[in-house]
Amino acid sequence: MDIVICNTYEERNTGNSSGSSIESAMQNEANEAGVSFIGENRYPRYVPTCCCKSALLGCILAAVCFSSVALVRQYLKDLLLWVESLDSLVGALLCIVGLIVVSFPCGWGYILLNVAAGYLYGFVLGMGLVMVGVLIGTFIAHVVCKRLLTEWVLIKIESSEQLSAVIRVVEGGSGLKVVALARLTPIPFGLQNAVFSLTDVPLPNYLVASSVGLLPTQLLNSYLGTTLRTMEDVIAQQSVSGYFIFSFQHSLFQQRVTSIHMSNPHLNSMKEDILYHFDLGTVSHDLPAMFGDVKFVCVGGSPWRMKSFIQYIAGELGLGDPNADYPNICAGTDRYSMYKAGPVLSVSHGMGIPSIAIMLHELIKLLYHAKCTNVTVLRIGTSGGIGLEPGTVVITKQSVDALFKPQFELVILGKTVVRSTDLDEELAQQLLQCSKEIDEFKTVIGNTMCTTDFYEGQARLDGAFCSYTEKEKLSYLKDAYEAGVKNIEMESSVFAAMCKLSGIREINSSFYQVFLH
Ligand SMILES: O=P(O)(O)O[C@H]1O[C@H](CO)[C@@H](O)[C@H]1O
Numbered sequence: 001m002d003i004v005i006c007n008t009y010e011e012r013n014t015g016n017s018s019g020s021s022i023e024s025a026m027q028n029e030a031n032e033a034g035v036s037f038i039g040e041n042r043y044p045r046y047v048p049t050c051c052c053k054s055a056l057l058g059c060i061l062a063a064v065c066f067s068s069v070a071l072v073r074q075y076l077k078d079l080l081l082w083v084e085s086l087d088s089l090v091g092a093l094l095c096i097v098g099l100i101v102v103s104f105p106c107g108w109g110y111i112l113l114n115v116a117a118g119y120l121y122g123f124v125l126g127m128g129l130v131m132v133g134v135l136i137g138t139f140i141a142h143v144v145c146k147r148l149l150t151e152w153v154l155i156k157i158e159s160s161e162q163l164s165a166v167i168r169v170v171e172g173g174s175g176l177k178v179v180a181l182a183r184l185t186p187i188p189f190g191l192q193n194a195v196f197s198l199t200d201v202p203l204p205n206y207l208v209a210s211s212v213g214l215l216p217t218q219l220l221n222s223y224l225g226t227t228l229r230t231m232e233d234v235i236a237q238q239s240v241s242g243y244f245i246f247s248f249q250h251s252l253f254q255q256r257v258t259s260i261h262m263s264n265p266h267l268n269s270m271k272e273d274i275l276y277h278f279d280l281g282t283v284s285h286d287l288p289a290m291f292g293d294v295k296f297v298c299v300g301g302s303p304w305r306m307k308s309f310i311q312y313i314a315g316e317l318g319l320g321d322p323n324a325d326y327p328n329i330c331a332g333t334d335r336y337s338m339y340k341a342g343p344v345l346s347v348s349h350g351m352g353i354p355s356i357a358i359m360l361h362e363l364i365k366l367l368y369h370a371k372c373t374n375v376t377v378l379r380i381g382t383s384g385g386i387g388l389e390p391g392t393v394v395i396t397k398q399s400v401d402a403l404f405k406p407q408f409e410l411v412i413l414g415k416t417v418v419r420s421t422d423l424d425e426e427l428a429q430q431l432l433q434c435s436k437e438i439d440e441f442k443t444v445i446g447n448t449m450c451t452t453d454f455y456e457g458q459a460r461l462d463g464a465f466c467s468y469t470e471k472e473k474l475s476y477l478k479d480a481y482e483a484g485v486k487n488i489e490m491e492s493s494v495f496a497a498m499c500k501l502s503g504i505r506e507i508n509s510s511f512y513q514v515f516l517h
């Protein structure tokens with residue numbers, strides 16, 4: 001038995017297109033302009049080159065922002081002392097202007113202004129001032145970013161998994177909740193404003209959700225301001241409070257939503273994404289309704305085994321009747337079979353790397369289109385053990401090839417692409433711990449060798465062809481053993497590699513049935 005587990009992220013598309021259609025020509029143009037496509041077909045964020053003017057304007061704006069931030073930082077203390085010396089109304093107006101400035105992506109000093117407002121005007125007035133200033137700032141930043149900074153924001157999102165995740169979830173329909181929750185994350189305030197300007201959340205709702213989300217930290221900062229005695233304290237304190245708020249936000253953000261990550265710009269220009277070997281498609285099927293709740297996917301070689309698994313897990317987790325006849329969702333094809341019970345999906349993948357690779361392409365797309373988040377995927381299969389007691393479960397640390405290298409090689413357009421096959425160690429440890437608690441079978445963590453053939457590739461003596469002696473076989477298996485290989489199977493390397501590309505965390509463990517020694 002062989003198990004692989006993974007978690008998922010989301011799509012951020014880049015790349016070069018070489019098609020001859022109008023769509024692909026547009027895609028090429030976008031790629032040349034360094035522009036990416038975000039989300040699914042609904043949001044083909046194509047920015048044509050005629051937007052050069054706005055890009056230039058965006059750059060100028062960004063440069064102005066950066067230089068003013070540098071100036072503000074340098075003369076910060078003088079600036080705040082000057083504001084303190086002004087008439088309260090003028091000071092309050094300046095505070096609002098300041099909050100508008102820091103609402104832009106390059107703006108800095110949001111927390112400082114928040115603490116200063118509390119210090120200068122007391123808790124209630126300070127809070128009111130901050131709320132009004134931030135509301136106006138968020139509104140202006142949203143409108144300006146939407147009109148002028150789209151390209152800059154797209155590039156920023158492209159380079160950040162966290163920002164990509166935020167956008168993906170907002171597009172996934174829980175927009176307002178995410179806007180509010182994102183305000184509790186350590187993503188800079190101005191940057192968030194820019195990111196949300198790319199979404200189509202209605203402006204009034206966006207402003208309300210944003211204000212609600214910002215409230216806790218605003219309360220905290222304003223209160224802190226009231227406890228300080230001098231402007232010097234405010235400046236010193238903001239870095240301390242900033243640190244605490246950052247830690248608080250960071251710990252919250254650790255609970256972040258992870259969604260599926262894909263990297264194929266061509267999908268955005270397709271009218272329908274057809275998952276041929278599942279007999280499913282984005283137009284023919286409502287994938288979010290069918291699979292949106294999936295949290296665990298278990299994959300394994302045989303269709304029969306995957307049906308048994310869904311019955312077993314349904315019974316174990318109280319998801320359904322273990323004796324019920326779960327329908328094969330892919331009944332329209334005999335390539336793979338798929339069963340579902342509550343948030344658990346069970347999918348067969350056939351034998352060998354090519355077969356599981358095709359299945360994984362379609363599974364990753366399915367989870368992406370269904371807008372699934374925080375998914376864990378397990379592979380369950382059989383393997384041949386090396387130097388282990390029969391029946392031992394091996395949790396794979398690294399999947400290695402037949403030369404014991406932890407890599408997966410694929411020839412793409414005539415070039416060999418090498419992908420990493422590291423597996424998630426934390427999940428491996430968790431699985432090991434579970435096994436200890438159950439205490440029903442021996443479980444070890446080790447390397448798994450993934451071969452492209454069951455017979456000669458695994459040094460067996462019972463294939464149709466065999467050009468080596470038993471002594472040579474044993475010598476090779478000894479080398480494998482010394483390289484840390486505990487078992488042999490035929491899918492783990494591409495599974496690990498593809499999970500990695502999708503931002504998936506994975507574990508591989510195997511129960512062996514065939515003895516090689
Ligand atoms: O038990 P499954 O998942 O089919 O996996 C193992 O069994 C097959 C060979 O008999 C290969 O696919 C190997 O990886």
Ligand SMILES: O=c1cc[nH]c(=O)[nH]1
Nearest residue numbers: 382383384489490514
């Ligand atoms: O690939 C495999 C699967 C099961 N048993 C083996 O010996 N090898």
